[in-house]
Amino acid sequence: MTFAWPCLLSKNCVDPATKYHGHLLLSHIIAKFAIHKRIVLQVFHSLLKAHAVEARAVVKQALEILTPVMPGRMEDGNGMLTHWTKQIIVEEGHTVAQLVHILQLVVRHYKVYYPVRHHLIPHMVNSLQRLGFTSSATIEHRKLAVDLAEVVIKWEVQRVKDDQETTEVRIHKECHQLYCYSKVYCIVILEV
CATH class of the missing domain: 1.25.40 (Serine Threonine Protein Phosphatase 5, Tetratricopeptide repeat)
Incomplete structure (x- = not known):
């Protein structure tokens, strides 16, 4: 140190x-x-x-x-991760080299940024236009634009998967509770 x-x-x-x-x-x-x-x-x-x-x-x-x-x-590691990444994109994103540097980081570590994706997606979508759809865009910038779109899709697929797992767990718990209640109800009826 x-x-x-x-x-x-x-x-x-x-x-x-x-x-x-x-x-x-x-x-x-x-x-x-x-x-x-x-x-x-x-x-x-x-x-x-x-x-x-x-x-x-x-x-x-x-x-x-x-x-x-x-x-x-x-x-608050996720909050700090989001804060500083977003701040650099907003304040220094006018420099293409800086924007590319930050967005490449997000693409490489999309799993780390997944919990805070809501804060970054608007900036990523705005950057797609600047990086991929201008006449002066390099191949590297166009590839990054495609990678950004892929990351947004991966995040959405993960969200849907997480929602399905949450729903399945909830349904399983409800079925288990219903089974337990019906079992108790049957025991009570048999005792009476």
Whole structure:
């Protein structure tokens, strides 16, 4: 922790590669140990904003480690995950590189973002137009637009599946209760 801490301070780290390697180390530490919420959020926020080409691979690697553990590292992990992701999309989404960086994260970790999908879907749908349907869109951006649409469909399929399981459990409980009540009723009648 001592070696990686200076990488969080902007005045200490000028080189992006060094800075984000420190973030990678901090991501490993956060994934393994209980770290103060403020540090977790600071690292996550910094990685979300990091869309520089020089450090893309290291940032992606750090986010691959940190994103899945975010919800479990604090009491309102899903809320913080949503808040910071949505804030970066809204405030810095005008930069295509930043928007692509964030949306690729959501696509890669769609299962982590599933509980908070309602907050992200409107922004994702708006981004589809900017990424996939302009004449200047690259193949990478068009692929990302298709991946975003696929994620929304996967989320909906999962929601339907969850609803069916909930309904089946409820029906099973009701049938079990009816069976128990009818059994008790039969015993009472036989005793009388």
